[in-house]
Amino acid sequence: MEFDPWQQEIIDHEGSLTLVSGRQVGKSTTVGRRRAKLMLEYPGSISLIIAPAQRQSSQLFIKTMSWLQIEHTKAIEAAGGFKPDPQVSQRRNMELRRLFEHKHGIFAEQPTKTLVTLKTGSMCWSLPAGKTGTYLRTFALDFLDVDEAAYVPEPVYTAIKPMLAVAAKKGLGWETFLSTPFGTGGFFHDACESEDYKHFYKSSEDCDRIPKEFLLKERKRLSKREYAQEWQGKFVDEFHQLFPTALVKKRMTFMRWSHAEDYKHGKKYYLGVDLAGPGKDENAFVIAEMDGKKVKIVKAEVDEEKNTLKTRYKIERFDKGFHFAKIFIDSGGFGYGITEEVKRTLGKMRVVGLDNSKKTIDKDGRKGKILKEDLYSNASSLMEQENKIDIINSERLLRSLKSMTFEYTEHKNLKIFGKYSHLSEAFVRACWCVKERGLDIYIL
Numbered sequence: 001m002e003f004d005p006w007q008q009e010i011i012d013h014e015g016s017l018t019l020v021s022g023r024q025v026g027k028s029t030t031v032g033r034r035r036a037k038l039m040l041e042y043p044g045s046i047s048l049i050i051a052p053a054q055r056q057s058s059q060l061f062i063k064t065m066s067w068l069q070i071e072h073t074k075a076i077e078a079a080g081g082f083k084p085d086p087q088v089s090q091r092r093n094m095e096l097r098r099l100f101e102h103k104h105g106i107f108a109e110q111p112t113k114t115l116v117t118l119k120t121g122s123m124c125w126s127l128p129a130g131k132t133g134t135y136l137r138t139f140a141l142d143f144l145d146v147d148e149a150a151y152v153p154e155p156v157y158t159a160i161k162p163m164l165a166v167a168a169k170k171g172l173g174w175e176t177f178l179s180t181p182f183g184t185g186g187f188f189h190d191a192c193e194s195e196d197y198k199h200f201y202k203s204s205e206d207c208d209r210i211p212k213e214f215l216l217k218e219r220k221r222l223s224k225r226e227y228a229q230e231w232q233g234k235f236v237d238e239f240h241q242l243f244p245t246a247l248v249k250k251r252m253t254f255m256r257w258s259h260a261e262d263y264k265h266g267k268k269y270y271l272g273v274d275l276a277g278p279g280k281d282e283n284a285f286v287i288a289e290m291d292g293k294k295v296k297i298v299k300a301e302v303d304e305e306k307n308t309l310k311t312r313y314k315i316e317r318f319d320k321g322f323h324f325a326k327i328f329i330d331s332g333g334f335g336y337g338i339t340e341e342v343k344r345t346l347g348k349m350r351v352v353g354l355d356n357s358k359k360t361i362d363k364d365g366r367k368g369k370i371l372k373e374d375l376y377s378n379a380s381s382l383m384e385q386e387n388k389i390d391i392i393n394s395e396r397l398l399r400s401l402k403s404m405t406f407e408y409t410e411h412k413n414l415k416i417f418g419k420y421s422h423l424s425e426a427f428v429r430a431c432w433c434v435k436e437r438g439l440d441i442y443i444l
Contacts (some may be wrong), residue, residue, distance in 0.1 A: 006202060010034060016197045018188070019178040022204030022233040031145055032063025033146060034176070035124065038143055039064075040106075042172070043120035048139055051147040054128040058113065060147045061126035065116060072105045079104035104394070128321040131157030131393065138352070142167040144175045150182035150189070153393050155255055157187040165307060178331045181235045183245025183402055189235060204231040223419070242376060242404040243383065249382050253391040256299040257323055267291050269322040272430030273315065274422050276306065277334030283311055284426035286397075287322060288433050295382060295389045295434060300397040300423055311340050311351065319346055326436050328429035331355040354429055372416055373427040382431055389431070400424045 003011065007030040021027050033046060049064070051057040076082065082100045084093045101107075108117040114126045127136060129146075133156035140164045146152055161410065179190050191197050195428035204210050219227050228234040267289050274284040281382035287299040306313050315327065315338075327346065331339035331353025342353040354375065382389045391397070418424055 001030075003033075006200060008035075011132075012036060012239070014174075016173075016175040017177075017200060018197045019176070019193055019200045019202070020181060020233050020235075021178070021200075021202040021233040021378050022207075023180060024210055025202045025204055025207045027262075028060050028100050031176055032060055032065075033067050033144055035060075035064045035143070036067035037117060038174075039068070039122040039124060040120070042142065042238045043122060045122045045142040046140065047122070047143040047145070048123040048136070048141050048160075048163075049124065049126045049145045049147065050136065050152070050156070052129055052151045054126075055342075056060040056147055057126045057128055060145060061114070061116075061124070064124060065111060068116060068118075068218070070105065072101075072107060073275055075105050076101055086255065089096050094394055119237050129153070129156045132156060136160050139162070139163050140166055142172040142174070146179075146188075148179050149191075150179040151179040151395065152394040153255060154186055154190070154249065154252075154329070155393070156322045157388065167250040175392055176365075180233055181229050182204070183229075184235050185244075185246030185249040192235070194276075201233060203233050225428055240405045241402065242418075243380065243401040243408050245402050247383055248391070248398055248401050249434045250390045251389055253390045257392055258293070260420055262298070263281075263322070264289075264291075268433070270430055270433035271318055271327045272426040272432070273314070273327065273329040273335075273423035273427070274429070275311065275335040275338055276304070276422075281297070282422040283314075284422035285314075285318065286423065286426040288430040289324075290433055293434075294387065295431060296442060297389065297397075297427070297430065300392060300427070301421060302396065308338050312338050312345075313398070315342055324350065326433065327351045328354050328430065330425055351379045355430065373433060376416055378435065379404070379428040379431040382434065395424050397427065401427065406435065 004026070006029075006340065010019065011034045013034075019027050019031065021348060035049070039045060039047060047059050049060050051060065079100075082097045085096065088096070095395050105118075106118050108119045108121075111117075115123065119122045123425075124141070129152045131153055132135070133153075136156070137159055139160075144160065153237060164175070168174035171416060175191070175197070177186055177197075183189075192199060198239055215231060216253045218231055222230065225236050228236045260285065270290065270431070272286040272290045281304055282302045283305060285299070285301045285303075286297060289298050303314070305314070313352075315329075318324070319327070325401040327342065327349065327350060329335060329342065330337045332355030335355070336353070339353045395398050400420045400423035403420045404416065405418060406416045
């Protein structure tokens with residue numbers, strides 16, 4: 001294979017590096033070649049390949065194995081190659097071939113789907129990152145490759161970084177981060193701005209292997225921000241993005257919350273619901289825990305249930321487990337019927353319809369409206385203040401919050417919208433719990 005100049009530079013680089021690119025430019029093929037090369041050049045080295053999921057990690061591992069297999073074949077051929085013995089059975093010849101390749105090849109043992117060991121003592125593991133990195137802590141590493149690094153949770157990197165400490169003392173401990181961007185913030189974005197790494201960037205538009213006609217169609221299909229991120233490989237936070245990605249990631253401080261282990265009877269719980277209607281495909285549910293003046297978003301879930309009776313039952317099942325102080329439902333349009341049904345079963349004082357337009361009365365008897373901007377402004381204010389809100393690290397919720405943008409119409413009215421708005425709509429309603437004591441809202 002003939003590599004592009006930028007690919008060859010990565011393969012030959014000694015040290016840590018970041019590779020930011022658009023889709024399908026050949027980054028995993030390049031890094032796989034580099035990993036194989038370093039394993040051969042540094043006997044006894046320990047390498048780890050991780051990615052958000054095992055499937056992604058395995059793809060980079062397969063690329064690494066393909067280059068190691070070439071070296072293995074060269075070693076076999078240099079030893080004269082295996083010659084079958086016509087005097088013995090086919091099964092025996094297969095056994096003899098295995099013994100010959102084991103003796104003259106580069107592998108210390110038969111590679112598995114997650115581990116390859118060379119006769120030089122070099123090893124490479126391929127594992128999923130998981131959500132916390134807890135099960136990766138056993139390794140002491142010389143090299144670390146993180147594929148789709150922008151999507152690997154922050155706690156994982158916190159867990160694995162110390163595993164490179166000893167190798168750094170002998171001049172190794174090299175990190176290779178490759179990914180398409182996923183907004184600003186996080187260890188990948190920080191590494192891409194750090195002097196400790198050599199930085200490489202490749203847009204899909206500059207890759208001759210991708211047809212220009214295909215990219216033109218993608219430019220028309222995607223939003224400007226999505227195209228810039230996926231194909232141009234740019235870190236994008238839109239100027240009109242309502243929740244900055246770096247801020248959302250900063251507030252996503254924990255990975256796991258278990259009702260069995262973490263539910264506390266002395267705390268108050270609130271449910272925010274956005275209901276699927278005609279043309280929509282998801283119901284969204286976000287649960288907030290309040291302890292004093294601090295909010296903790298402990299659950300963010302979606303489903304595609306179209307049966308309104310089953311959706312109502314789901315809300316009631318949630319209530320049996322959490323005993324919500326208040327349930328805030330988007331009661332506009334299609335959600336009105338479910339809201340009224342839930343009020344009848346759980347009580348009208350606990351179930352509040354927030355449909356962005358209904359008249360409300362506050363505790364002083366003054367009439368007003370809760371508008372969409374009120375809900376989003378409240379959630380945004382919570383996130384901007386230190387120590388006011390902690391959010392569970394949910395990629396789906398992050399994606400939804402990132403998608404929310406705003407603009408002003410020609411009549412100077414604020415318009416808030418997003419491509420993946422379902423969870424955001426449930427999220428801002430759950431965050432309205434901070435107003436519950438002060439306003440004691442109910443719908444006229």
